[in-house]
Amino acid sequence: MSPLLEIRDLSVAFRTRERDVTVVRNVSMEIQPGQTVAVVGESGSGKSTTAAAVNRLLPDNGRITGGQVLFEGRDLTTASRREMTAIRGAGIGLVPQDPMSNLNPLMRVGDQIAEALQVHGVATGRAARARVLELLDMVGIPDPDRRIGQYPHEFSGGMRQRALIAMGLACRPRLLIADEPTSALDVTVQRRILDQLAALTAEMGTAVFLITHDLALAAERADVVAVMYQGEIVETGPAAAILADPAHEYTKRLLGAVPSLSSVRVSAPPAPAPDLVVVDGLRKVFPIRGTAEEFTAVDGVSFAIPRGRTVSIVGESGSGKSTTANLLLGLDTPTAGGIRFDGTDLTALGRKELFAFRRRVQPVFQNPYASLDPRYTVEKSIAEPLRVHGVGTAAERRKAAADLLEKVSLPASLAGRLPHELSGGQRQRVAIARALALSPELVVLDEAVSALDVLVQAQILELLAELQRELGLSYLFISHDLAVVRMISHAVHVMRDGRIVESGTAEEIFDHPSDDYTRELLAAIPGRSQ
Known part of the structure; x- marks a missing residue:
């Protein structure tokens, strides 16, 4: 053959x-x-x-x-x-790596999938719409009749990736x-x-x-x-x-280096510590474009993040994990409930106080392609938070950027490169270095290691654990990789449909899950028997 x-x-x-x-x-x-x-x-x-x-x-x-x-x-x-x-x-169909830069933000998702069908003469009009609905359902996007008319920004990161998979399969x-x-x-x-x-x-x-x-x-x-x-x-x-x-x-x-549910823990043993963050009854409701309906993304979520500890949230794409992170970062406003950081209610902060708060809390987002300015060199991207907050001289900021590159296992030779000259994993490491620049108290890591190969992933997890031990850092770690979550977490919360359905230590959640949904997540891990 x-x-x-x-x-x-x-x-x-x-x-x-x-x-x-x-x-x-x-x-x-x-x-x-x-x-x-x-x-x-x-x-x-x-x-x-x-x-x-x-x-x-x-x-x-x-x-x-x-x-x-x-x-x-x-x-x-x-x-x-x-x-x-x-x-x-x-x-030859293609499912590209990055769902953010490969979907047109100005076109409805359904139209983008239909365009592939029309260009290759597979289907037009009603037939194309029917095929798009079939594809959306096939790749696990709920309520395809509503989602077909939405824009990429109305999809979670995982749902955008599923839309790309639908496009890749559209013409068989x-x-x-x-x-x-x-x-x-x-x-x-x-x-x-x-x-x-x-x-x-x-x-x-x-x-x-x-x-x-x-x-x-x-x-x-x-x-x-x-x-x-x-x-x-x-x-x-x-x-x-x-x-x-x-x-x-x-x-x-x-x-x-492949993480598994039996991998050695990298996080320090848990010990009593005061709470840095307390989330109480958090709720976030979004209006649905073009209708009088609303979508509840986060529904009555409560948890705490002790100082120097790692708290993880796991769950399906669209479960509310990233929305919870955005609320904690002050990037969105809760519909109800409260978030207290070091005893202060975030919803009561003025503009000046919010600026000071953001120096103490830094994010590492899921997508390394969209989170770096394409016009900035690696060095400038890492030093940017220091410049914005008036930290150090230009020479001191350059030195800090070089030190941070070393911390995240990147060569100094990359300092002058632009993001498009880096691999996806290298870009994510730059994003992590930038988040560490201001020596924050809390780092919110939203799928921060999902784009990394296992060798670098292991290095980053060890680095995060080392920084936590040295600096007393707290982490909110959001991930769908359960083996990684088990390695780094002190406490784990499982989210589904905007709610926390199970909470416990890493050992409790992974060794003795009580909720059917948690057991379903664990059963779906590739190579689980290994």
Whole structure:
């Protein structure tokens, strides 16, 4: 059988201010019809660049410098722009990594999915609407009749990612390139999406080119795993064989860093401590655009964050986790209930007091693409909070930025780069460094490690634990990755539909869950049996 996709000695280089940098070097691999091949590796290893080269969607400063990409025997490296437009969507579908920058904020989500159907002549008018509703339901977006007319900002991060998955599957492509397709999704929706991808593979012979840093997911879902390191494939073979008996030292390191529910805790042992934050009966209601109806995102939530402790909130996308975080950060106003920070009611703060409060509380948001100014260098982004709050001289701020880069395991050479010159994981580490610049008392981490490969994730979790021990930092840690939550948390609250359905220590929640929903979340973890 001829391969659906054959990559032969592919090399890709990026043009930088100083020189051309080769980021993919002589990569060769095959994907058969109906096969799922996963490429795993750390951030910056070249896996997403390889996928972008296949679809000829490299950034302006990127170019293919050698090799071939054969799709159904046709070399895409020499295809015209018009030919590539015809192939994308219908022949090769794409689920990109970032739901924020890949959805048009000015178009309704349903219209964006329908556009893919119309461009490739699959469906128009009522037929297109019916197909869009089917796709929204398939990827787990509730109430598709209402959601079809909403804009991206009215979707949670995970729901935006599901919309991108619907777009990638809309034209039933023969090959689907899925670049970290479930990194923003909770485990229950992740399982539903991946089950659907598997069903498509069986039904239509659709092949899946899966880019992921989640080795457990790769082990569970892929037929073949290719491990990339520094732009090269260092090991490839059947998923079970690679993960059961890795030959390359880098693969062994990756496997050793994968978090599981039996991983060693990095957080300090809990001890009595006064509460820094007290949330009492918090409620947030949003009006639904174009109707007289309202949506309750947070409904009567109460919890506390002791000084020097990590409190985590877990739950599905759309459960109210991020809304709770935004209320705590003072980025939104509660409809009812209260938040006290160090004894002060946040709702009573004036403009000057709120500015001072934000120096003591810093966020790390879910999306590293949208949270960094594309015009700012890495150094300027990290030093910006210091400048805004009048801390230090320009030279002192530069020195602080360099120290923070080192803390988050980034080389000093990145200081002068712009965000588009960084990988997704590198951008997230810059965001973490920026949050630490003002030495805050509370850091709100909203899916802060979901974009990171397991090696860097382990480093960041260790760093967060070390900073907590040294500085007495408190964390509100919001995540859908339950294994990570268990490693770092002192207390865990499980949210569903805007309410906390179960609370306890990490051990209580993960070893003896009492709520059916918590048990469902735990059961859906990829590689749970490991």
